[in-house]
Amino acid sequence: MWKSYFKIVSRHLWKNRSYTFINLLGLTVGIACCLLILIYVQDELSYDKWHDDGDRIYRMALERKYPGRSRNYAIIPQSYGATIKDEFPEVEDFCRLFYFQGANMVIKQGSQTFEENQLMWADSNFFQLFNVPLLAGDESTALVKPNTVVLTESQAEKFFGSENPIGKVLDIAQNNQDLEVTGVCADLPDQTHLAFNMLISSSTLGFLQQPNYINFSAYTYLLLSPNADPAQVEAKLPDLVTKYASGQVMQQFGVNYEAYQKQGNGYIYTLQALPDIYLTSNLEAEIKPPGSMERIKFFVLIAGLILLIACINFMNLSTARSAGRAREVGIRKTLGSGRHQLTFQFLTEAFLNSLVSTVLAYGLALALLQPFNALTGKDLPISSLLDWRYLLLIPGIAVLTGLLSGTYPAFFLSRFKPMEVLRGRLYATKKGAGLRRVLVVFQFGVSVFLIISTIMVYRQMSFAQNKALGFNKSQLLTVQNAGSLTAQQEETFKEELRKLSGVEMVSGCSSQPGQQYFGMSFRPPGGEESTTGSGLIVDEDYIECMEMEMVAGRTFSREFMDTLSIVVNEAAVREMELGTTDAVGTRLVSSDAFLNPDENEPSVYTIIGVVKDFHFQSLHNVVSPLFLVHNQRSFTAGVDPLITVRLGATDLQQTIAGIEGLWKQFLPDMPFNYQFLDQEWAQLYEKEQNMQQVYSVFSLLAIFIACLGLLALAAYTVETRTKEIGIRKVLGATTGGIIGLLSRDFLKLVLLSIVIASPFAWWTMREWLQDFAYRVSIEWWVFVLAGIIAIGIAFLTVSLQSVKAALANPVKSLRSE
DSSP: OHHHHHHHHHHHHHHTHHHHHHHHHHHHHHHHHHHHHHHHHHHHHTTTOOOTTGGGEEEEEEEEEETTEEEEESOBOTTHHHHHHHHOTTEEEEEEEEOOTTOOEEEEETTEEEEEOOEEEEOTTHHHHSOOOEEESOTTTTTTSTTEEEEEHHHHHHHHTTSOOTTOEEEETTTTEEEEEEEEEOOOOSSSSOOOSEEEEGGGOGGGGSOOSSSOOBEEEEEEOTTOOHHHHHHHHHHHHHHHHHHHHHHHHSSOHHHHHHTTOEEEEEEEEGGGHHHHOOOBTOSSOOOOHHHHHHHHHHHHHHHHHHHHHHHHHHHHTHHHHHHHHHHHHHTTOOHHHHHHHHHHHHHHHHHHHHHHHHHHHHHHHHHHHHHHTOOOOTHHHHOHHHHHHHHHHHHHHHHHHHHHHHHHHHTOOHHHHHHOSHHHHHTTHHHHHHHHHHHHHHHHHHHHHHHHHHHHHHHHHHSOOSSOOTTEEEEOOGGGSOHHHHHHHHHHHHTSTTEEEEEEESOOTTSOOEEEEEBOTTOOOOEEEEEEEEOTTHHHHTTOOEEEEOOOOTTSOOTTEEEEEHHHHHHTTOOTTTTTTOEEEEOOGGGOOSTTOOEEEEEEEEEOOOOSSOTTSOOOOEEEEEHHHHGGGSOOOEEEEEEOSSOHHHHHHHHHHHHHHHOTTSOOOEEEHHHHHHHTTHHHHHHHHHHHHHHHHHHHHHHHHHHHHHHHHHHHTHHHHHHHHHTTOOHHHHHHHHHHHHHHHHHHHHHHHHHHHHHHHHHHHTTOSSOOOOOHHHHHHHHHHHHHHHHHHHHHHHHHHHHSOHHHHHHHO
């Protein structure tokens, strides 16, 4: 019986080679998409699942409330970890990590110099809390002493080759300090939100000696006791904040904590489960760019829709060609075949298509893995497609595809009644026509949805890249490692830079737009309400170099003693309820320690200018208050400066070579590193750029597969109407008339798909755009353009067959009938 089924199915598939090819091609592409997306999803869902006690580890997160706004951070004050462990019996242990964006170390090993930026500082119990194997050293003591470091295995090999690194000393060029290697741990897997090659003892950080409950620097992880309820721990945190933060709030902001909260300020702490951090957390100061559960859902949805479109092609072609197989069914039933036997035969046909397509799709997925990595920004190895657990999924995909594509056609074809079928073919051709129309509408509805989404993502990305930011990011080069220069060397270096041909302006700052800013707080003398915003330390040339606009007052100048002057942005003026012009001359008090060299004496600063609001964060965030202070007073506080150079439009490489040569004169042993600001700014939208590429590629694939089905249906329609077309041409029908006749029905279905898909696309894109504080609007022409594209593609697809039929000799058509 099996042999008979296989022989019948094989003969049928070979006899209808063109339709078989279309089915195989559509299913192969659809299944390949599923296979690739499955390994992507599997990789994303595996983040931080490998820790032994990962289900009991929670990271503390902070919502910092300000009057009328709030900001969310992955870092918190460093003193809460120990306090919570002492006061909460549910907390078994805690561990703090410190990661400073942009921090690097230049390490000299003999004649070699290495620059490393994958640095983290950790408490001594790191290896007890996290499941990172220590390959050499004692995990209980490796990070106890100051100036000790644990290297990853690959980093130890990079520094010392095959030598035993334990006890060796790393010479840090910037500060002439040494780090003793006390351990070697396994390389971190890619599937973690942590990132380090060098793990340094947190006791090296001197500022940790001071209690701190209001300034943020620590990634704090809590290990809860077995069966402890994280919700109960969260519920106890507000009282703890009141107890320990009140004194420092009074000291720094001049009001008690209750009044501070009534002003709209506050600290709200929550717990994030370790395995959920990567996909569900998108806070400021994340260690690594997070993933997105929404993106995973989108990928899974797209994979399912593309596979479903491919299955619909099979269903449509099978039911559309039912007329040609109706007589076969009638004769087989007359000769004694039961309906279940026929159903099984047609299912065998579907499963054979599915099996062959799955094998081809697996090969296609292997070939396309690297382009897929480039598309999604991942680095999935070939081995992920060869994993035995993954390979076990492939037969399941083949069975699922066979069921999706073959179940309805099998039952549809096997239910024909012999008497009615053998009387004529008209009955069979009308069966399933309504369903086929619905499925074509669904296919092109998905395609239209993806086209609209692609257009909107592209518009938003173009808007983000080209929006007026309040500064000119073009031709701006940032020289890194400037902290290795002494204050005198820095000024001399900048003066020498200004003399270089091709250099238009030079300035210094603590951060560039798009990077992490620290906080500053100011209040009027004698006032109770403080305004907290982001802080930026700059020199006299910064605002001019960045081509920012002053709306009132002046910027910093060498002609004045500006050490107690500040420049604020318009957002700060609005929040402090000052007029733009009236703000100039306003005196403000700051209790921030790094702005007050004289202990216990808060400094009084005077606003000398208001700079027009500029985007110092991505367009996801509303422009918030910003305070610019002068570097003569503040760079001594340990802030690592950056040097910004505005270049001319020509001879860039020559100018950069000149800057590097000058750098080598000042710091011959220090690597010269630079980055263009527009490139850094583009990295803020890397996720969205990947999303745009994914939308574009999957839209093309969905349209391609849908058009395969439409092409086959058009071909079959032409085949069944050959006699009608011949008669119409004999009676004088024009070629255009024939093309219109054959295309009209399909284009109506595509038009209906546009009407149905547009509201879904509008709602989806509206929700996605909510993540941007500054965004484009969803214009009506987007839907018109998507509709024109869909109709144009559908018309071209159908026309391939329509033109062929319209140009055929009617005599041959009628003779063939």
